[in-house]
Amino acid sequence: MSQRRNTPQRKTIEALLEQSTSPILPKDLHLQAQQTLPNLGIATVFRALKDLVAEGGVRVVEIPGDSPRYESIKRNHHHHFKCNKCEVVFCIEGCPGNLETMLNPGFELSNHDITLFGTCAGCS
């Protein structure tokens, strides 16, 4: 099988993901990583993200209307809020729970995704 190699590219990408306080878009991750590695290609970013998601170190965050963002799995279960004005995405702790009750009999719940929209504290 394939043993993973510890390249500067991957180290940089992983570090940026761990430092970020909100989920990042691949293109922003690419821009930020290029400050350290100017020749870094966007394909390498996507490959690293795919590997990290497969290994379970990173999770995909989908905000309706946007392309996928990525965040480190180090943060525990939470959801996201996107401000309609400044477009910033915030992580929000807490979860309504009890979602199984929404399902008809015979349906089994494995996971869920909640996105809230509105105006953030700074914009309102």
Add this chain to the structure above:
Amino acid sequence: MSQRRNTPQRKTIEALLEQSTSPILPKDLHLQAQQTLPNLGIATVFRALKDLVAEGGVRVVEIPGDSPRYESIKRNHHHHFKCNKCEVVFCIEGCPGNLETMLNPGFELSNHDITLFGTCAGCS
């Protein structure tokens, strides 16, 4: 300003959206509409969807991992469930509500999006 014209293309697309019991992908809508209008172009489907969403007759449904689906606004507020096995998307009535309590002070909630994942009755 632009007055909308009642073309066969738009009538067909609107009718299909109203008949559907679950949100549809543009490419499926295109395929279905082509049974009536064989020369219908995919661009016309996207243009009609954009207009319908702008007018408020149709709503966008985003299931994480998939491209956007569309559904008639005639169905009232509800959420969606995607089966991990058969990949079918179901509408589910009901809503946990009380989501404002998840937000920090200063944040205002305008709308929300919930997607549940798991196994549907037919697959489990």
Add this chain to the structure above:
DNA sequence: GTTGTTGCAAATCGTTTGCAATGAT
């Protein structure tokens, strides 16, 4: 006849892939 609408093809955006060169082990 005016002008919104269409189909087509080309363009765009985000993402993936093939491949030869490179670098970690």
Add this chain to the structure above:
DNA sequence: ATCATTGCAAACGATTTGCAACAAC
């Protein structure tokens, strides 16, 4: 010296756009 990884460019799928022909009004 292996063989995973890289950067680049080409390929891709979904969506958008320009434009000349067309059709609803």
